Amino acid sequence: MSFNKHIRHLFIAAIIMLQACSDKAAPATKTETAGNNTIHLSEAQYANAAIATDTIHTQGLKRSIRVNGMIDVPPQNMVSVSLPMGGYLLSSKLLPGMHLNKGEIIATMEDQQYIQLQQDYLTAMARFGYIEKEYLRQQELNLNKTSSDKVFEQARADYQSQKILIRALSEKLKLIGIDPGRLNEGNLSRSIHVYSPINGFVSKVNVNVGRYINPSDVMFELVNPDDIHLNLTIFEKDLDLIRIGSKVKAYTNNDPDKFYLCDVILIGKDVSKEGYVQVHCHFETYSQILIPGMYMNAEVETGAAARCVLPESAVLSHEGKTYAFVATAETRTYKMIEVSTGLRENGMVELLNCEGMKGTRFVSNGAYELLMMLKNVEAED
Numbered sequence: 001m002s003f004n005k006h007i008r009h010l011f012i013a014a015i016i017m018l019q020a021c022s023d024k025a026a027p028a029t030k031t032e033t034a035g036n037n038t039i040h041l042s043e044a045q046y047a048n049a050a051i052a053t054d055t056i057h058t059q060g061l062k063r064s065i066r067v068n069g070m071i072d073v074p075p076q077n078m079v080s081v082s083l084p085m086g087g088y089l090l091s092s093k094l095l096p097g098m099h100l101n102k103g104e105i106i107a108t109m110e111d112q113q114y115i116q117l118q119q120d121y122l123t124a125m126a127r128f129g130y131i132e133k134e135y136l137r138q139q140e141l142n143l144n145k146t147s148s149d150k151v152f153e154q155a156r157a158d159y160q161s162q163k164i165l166i167r168a169l170s171e172k173l174k175l176i177g178i179d180p181g182r183l184n185e186g187n188l189s190r191s192i193h194v195y196s197p198i199n200g201f202v203s204k205v206n207v208n209v210g211r212y213i214n215p216s217d218v219m220f221e222l223v224n225p226d227d228i229h230l231n232l233t234i235f236e237k238d239l240d241l242i243r244i245g246s247k248v249k250a251y252t253n254n255d256p257d258k259f260y261l262c263d264v265i266l267i268g269k270d271v272s273k274e275g276y277v278q279v280h281c282h283f284e285t286y287s288q289i290l291i292p293g294m295y296m297n298a299e300v301e302t303g304a305a306a307r308c309v310l311p312e313s314a315v316l317s318h319e320g321k322t323y324a325f326v327a328t329a330e331t332r333t334y335k336m337i338e339v340s341t342g343l344r345e346n347g348m349v350e351l352l353n354c355e356g357m358k359g360t361r362f363v364s365n366g367a368y369e370l371l372m373m374l375k376n377v378e379a380e381d
Helices: 002-025 043-049 112-143 149-175 236-241 367-380
Strands: 032-035 038-040 052-054 057-072 078-081 087-091 105-110 191-195 200-205 220-223 229-235 247-251 260-267 276-283 295-311 316-318 321-327 333-338 341-345 348-351 362-365
Touching: 038 367, 043 367, 057 236, 112 149, 229 236, 229 247, 229 260, 229 295, 236 276, 236 295, 260 295, 295 362, 316 367, 321 367, 333 367, 362 367
Parallel strands: none
Antiparallel strands: 032 038, 038 333, 052 362, 057 229, 057 295, 078 220, 087 105, 105 191, 200 220, 229 276, 247 260, 247 295, 260 276, 295 348, 316 321, 321 333, 321 362, 341 348
16 A cells, blocks of 8 residues: 555656656747846847847938918018099909000099090190290391390290190100100090000909099009918027028918919018017919918928938837837847937938937847837736
8 A cells, every 4th residue: 555655656656757848948939028127038039020230320310390471572572553643433343363465444434624635635736836936037037137035035934844844744744644646636535545554463453443543543463473471470489491502392271282482582680679680582383372461381401411320210209209129238138218300301310319329230120010019917916
């Protein structure tokens, strides 16, 4: 009986030893963490993640400044149309936004003073013939000493005065659009036409049919879009980054995906009380959608500057923050650190807090896999 009991004990001991050996030989598959966002990979995990590392590079990246502005035109391209002589507006078909060609009729005016001016001119011309003949006659008589100098001087004064009167009346007729050379007693008119002085479009209409227009009243405001430009508001701290010729991409709030390309043509020299300067830009291509007074957003390129960069694949966004993995001194061990990024261009991203990290090796391939492993381990814990 004791012999059988001894045999049973030996059998149990053998089973325990075999199980212990089996547990010792089993490979560890669980990911190890060392705290502080550090993760250690096994050889198999390292191979599957295809980890690759890279160091910080120095590369030129173009920086853009986002600003606001308004479409404007220089004073010489804005025309206020008024009439030197008052009158009643007989007809006009102008509407804001309408395109005009230079010399096109934009309004018809009517008033009796136009008739009076034409009458005065034709009367002066009729009297001029008589006065001129009298002057020439007195000049000849004075040469022959058959007429006194006083009579001749009076004839000459009348002749000069009539010429001045005709010239003055002629200029007044031209001001209201009447050609004196074509005026005669058979084509007097009580109405006159107002013509567009430029090629452009109508900005404002300040009159209506039947209204009496005073000489000082502005009837229409016209804009020549040939020199339309964008007036940007640049803060003083960014002024040294902008140069004449800097490229600008402008867009409206209504269509932010549609860009209008501009060049900086003028930088203001006065700083406002609020600390900003006016910078004027010229559109490369004019669009009728762009009208004076319209607000726009813009991105101003400031040129390339040497910056610390990493591949975009090395930078991760997680829970509202930006991270990267760096290789530690221990083999296959990586630590996740928080980083600050700036510009992005051509697959590279600027690293702002790069001081003292020039020799650090960042995970450029497999960073996302490391993040997933780290978060899975934290969830298991």
